[in-house]
Amino acid sequence: MTYIMDEAVTAIEKKLEGSMFDGSAKFEIENEGSIIIDSSGVRVSNDETDVTLSASLETFQEILEGDLDSTSAFMTGRLQLDGDMSTAMRLASVLS
Numbered sequence: 001m002t003y004i005m006d007e008a009v010t011a012i013e014k015k016l017e018g019s020m021f022d023g024s025a026k027f028e029i030e031n032e033g034s035i036i037i038d039s040s041g042v043r044v045s046n047d048e049t050d051v052t053l054s055a056s057l058e059t060f061q062e063i064l065e066g067d068l069d070s071t072s073a074f075m076t077g078r079l080q081l082d083g084d085m086s087t088a089m090r091l092a093s094v095l096s
Helices: 003-016 057-064 070-075 085-095
Strands: 025-029 033-038 041-044 051-055 080-083
Touching: 003 025, 003 033, 003 041, 003 057, 003 085, 025 057, 025 085, 051 057, 051 085, 057 070, 070 085, 080 085
Parallel strands: 025 051
Antiparallel strands: 025 033, 033 041, 051 080
């Protein structure tokens, strides 16, 4: 696991602290790997999930740092979604 993926897992865990997410989602970060969020927690993995969100490292960093709204990223094509839109919307609400 790369340093970037370690940092991403830590950042997502911090965002989710005290929140409950009842689904499974995968963040696919271009040229880095995939991070899974589900009832087991946050981890680097490439398991199947309800929804997959794909973007560049820069876009994910901006979303996690609060500099870019995930809905805006999706609407402008910077964030691609494959799977259940309602799961993605629930995830966005706990990460904001």
